[in-house]
Amino acid sequence: MSDFDNIDDSYNPADDEEPPSRSQIKRDMEALQELGKRITELRPDQQAQVPMDERLANAVAEMRRITANGAKKRHLQYIGKLMRTADADAIREAVERFDSASAAHNQHFHELEQWRERLIEGDNDAVAAYIEAYPEADIQHLRQLIRNAKKEREQNKPPATARKLFRYLREVSERDY
Incomplete structure (x- = not known):
């Protein structure tokens, strides 16, 4: 009996899911940040119809108060961070309803x-x-x-x-x- 008789033939390296690359993670985060920016550009009555938790809604409302460009950029990053735990697909669908180009x-x-x-x-x-x-x-x-x-x-x-x-x-x- 050889050493190769005990090898399991069912192993397929393609079945192993590789974790996403750092570039892919960064693209995903930028997409969430962009979606957050689109939410901030909606009217307040439209924002109220977007399904988001209280922390995200407060961060979006806070964006109206910020005037400095650097602060806006940091706040958008914060909104993007909050978007990681939100239901991005439901939010995207709600934002699309208000986007006149969609x-x-x-x-x-x-x-x-x-x-x-x-x-x-x-x-x-x-x-x-x-x-x-x-x-x-x-x-x-x-x-x-x-x-x-x-x-x-x-x-x-x-x-x-x-x-x-x-x-x-x-x-x-x-x-x-």
């Missing part, structure tokens, strides 16, 4: 436009469908905006009320997140 924001915007058109062109079934999708909507206010937008269209006036309706739909949808 596909998620554009899709949401188009859905709201479709709702507006359905409500103006439609009847009570469209209103009922919207209320079912967004139960926190103020039904009376919604119906008034729809009535005024329909009247506006019939009289070929500029779509001021249609814009108000769109803004209201956006407010209601952002409360939903």
Whole structure:
């Protein structure tokens, strides 16, 4: 019997996960720091909708008070450090909804436009469908905006009320997140 008979053939060196390189760790940390910077650039009402713990929320709020560039850079590094323990994917998804260049924001915007058109062109079934999708909507206010937008269209006036309706739909949808 040779020494090679006792060798386990199931060992595969590719199965061993290597720890990430220092460069990869640094890239990950910079990405978290950049995401933290994007959070600080949101409006306060949008920041409130981002899922973050209290320490991170306080650090983001503190960023508004800082004016010196060096202090801002250090504070962003601190926010990046806090982001390591946060759910970065959920935060990234929430930030994407508010980023006007993102596909998620554009899709949401188009859905709201479709709702507006359905409500103006439609009847009570469209209103009922919207209320079912967004139960926190103020039904009376919604119906008034729809009535005024329909009247506006019939009289070929500029779509001021249609814009108000769109803004209201956006407010209601952002409360939903």
